[in-house]
Amino acid sequence: MTEVSARHVSQSYGDNKVLENVNLDVGDKEFCAMFGASGCGKSTFLRILLSQEQPKGGEVFIDGEPIASEPGRDRGVVFQRYSVFSHLSVIENLILATEFDQAPMFGRLFGQKRKKAMESVEHMLEDVGLTAARNNYPMELSGGMQQRLAIAQALLRKPKILLLDEPFGALDPGTRANMHEILLKLWRDTSMTVFMVTHDLEEGFKLGTRLVVFDKTRWDPDFPNAYGATIVHDVSLDQSAESAEVKARIRDQLSQSQTRRPREEKDDEAN
Amino acid sequence: MASSYLTAIPFIILIVAYFTASHIRLSENPNDKLLPSIEKFGAAINRLAFEEDRRTGQYTLWVDTGASLARLGMGIGISTAIGLILGIAIGLIPYIRSTLAPLVAVISLIPPLAILPILFIIFGLGEVAKVVLIIIGITPFLIRDLSQRVMEIPIEQIVKAQTLGANSWQIITRLALPQVLPRLISAVRLSLGPAWLYLISSEAIAATAGMGYRIFLVRRYLAMDVIIPYVVWITVLAFLLDYLLRFISRRSFKWMGGEATTL
Known part of the structure; x- marks a missing residue:
């Protein structure tokens, strides 16, 4: 049994608010894909789940217990690079x-x-x-x-929980599809709860049982970092029939939020 | 194969040039001491390396070599140990870094030869002062180079080790130490030059044996037939030491691929 819950988690670096009031409950054996634009705080949230950094506010619980303050063996991780x-x-x-x-x-x-x-x-x-x-x-x-x-x-x-930070981001599409199969098989064979950060919506839909989308809900054009991101969509991916509609809605939301962004942030994203 | 011939060419040119010049000078003045002939070198080498010295009953070259290499080995060995321990501690532990890194940076700026008199005053004219000079001369560089390398270990690797159940000590023994060993060897190789410099300098000033001592001793008789073979011998030893370290690096760090074999 592994249940992960985040309560009012927020994170900021100096004046730069990254996450605000993130609440999430993920059940046993779920595969939770976390999606959002670059810099939206999804990787930050993963690092908090990993205890690689401490949140400025709020708490994270595993099975009702607050998580350990250091990375440990109950949470495995795969990064995009330097993992081995x-x-x-x-x-x-x-x-x-x-x-x-x-x-x-x-x-x-x-x-x-x-x-x-x-x-x-x-x-x-x-x-x-x-x-x-x-x-x-x-x-x-x-x-x-x-x-x-x-x-x-x-x-x-x-591990009880496997955390994946864009693990396939640097791979070519063919290899990536192959990796998806291997990961799904291993996940079914074990009883882990998986969190995966991805910037590929299709990947999130293909692998996840659950998709959460991070974005900012408030926006101050003069102080782009005044507000942090939170979870704006939380979709269960069991009913595949709706998926096309859901995808369209998420894309729509994100593109709206893109247009509000100042010029230089869009440039950052290209990198 | 062709490249090894190419390597030999400049050496051959230098040797030929020397003996030509020597021949010209000696045919003008058979007592010229500046560029001795090959026979004079042979006689000097024979006297120093293969005959007992009449006064001391020792084989001078080997006694000098032993004394110098013992000092050099001790200096480099101790420096390496300190450099490794402090380098890993400074690179890995933020508290130690903020406490010690500025001190190490300042010490590394002191010209070691400038404090040689202080070392002679504190440690006397014996072995300790000479070894300490080498240590002071190269350890700050080793510490800074190794701590830099430890800090370059991606944070992801340390986190990953923690998620695999590593404790702090295991992170040092299984992650930091093996990752910096190739850098340690290359840093020691780079330190060999300065280490020789400090050795010869301290021997020149106060010693009773050692290659630097000998060279500076016979300088007053213009004994080029001794000085030049000694310089060549020091060069050969320095080359062998460097070669040995490079060989170890190439054999031990296959995981670095070509990187460990360069230079």
Whole structure:
């Protein structure tokens, strides 16, 4: 059982308000896609869920308990980049979590124990199709293979919650579709609650059981950072019949909000 | 293969140029000391390396080499250890960074040779002052270079390690340390030049053995037949040390691909 709830979460950096009054309840085994324009605070919200940063206001609960103040093993993460350890081979990346557990002092296993740890990740290597690349270093892998490794590494920890920060953003479309299949299969096989930040609405619809959209509800043209974003749409994606209509509504909303943005912010987005 | 011939060409030209000039000078004045002939070099090398010194009963070259390398090794070894520990601490822990980083920056600006007299006064004229000079000379650079590298480790990697269950110590041993080791070796390689400089300088001023001592001792007899072989020998040793570190780097850090093999 994993239920995540955010209550009145807000975040700001100096005068720059990023999030305001974000409320969200996500149930067990949900796949919650978080969508919005660049700079709308969806990644900030993910970092708060991860405890990589603390919110200025509000609280986040997992199963009714406030979340730990530091990132920990109950929440796995895959970032767009730098998710795997470049100085470790594929198999070494995968046994790292076991090594952290079993060797508190140096985090390193030797001999029989190491062999056993390697055998225990064999099935995961196969699931993500990296058996042949087991002894390669990340820099020898393609972008898609690196992200598969990152997902496998996070899943082996068996986290209650998996957080994905645009994990497929840097991949080409073909690889991305392939990654979607692998991720969906792994998600169905486990009992995790997944949060995924995406800037691709189609991706959100394809993968999520739930789609939340972040945007600003108030706008001050003289002080563009005076108000933060909050959740403006929260859609359950079970009824596929409506999806076309829902998509159109979300796009409409976002394009309206785009036109209100000052020139330089649009330029930022292009980057 | 062709490139190794190309490498040899400038060396051959230099050697030929030297002995030509030496020959010209010696045919004008057989007692000229400035550019000794190959026979004189042979005799000097033989006397210093393969014959016991009549006064001390020691093989001078090897005693000098041993003394210098011991100082250099100790200086570089201690500097590396301090550089690694403080570099990781400063790069990883914000409190230590704000406390120590400015101090290290200021110390790195002190010209080490300017405080050599202070070292001689505090530590005496023995080994300690010479080793400390090397340490003061290269450690600030090592600390700054390594802490910079540690700070370049993406925050994502540290967060990821935490989500995999790593404690702070494991983040150091399994993430920070292996990530900075290649940089450590290249930083030590860059420090070899300054380390030799401080070694020779301190030996020149006060020592009873060592290559710098010997060179400056025989300078007053214009003994170029000793000085030049010593300089060549120091160069060979410096090259071998550098080569050794480069070899270790290339063998140990396959994960960096080509990056560890450059320079």
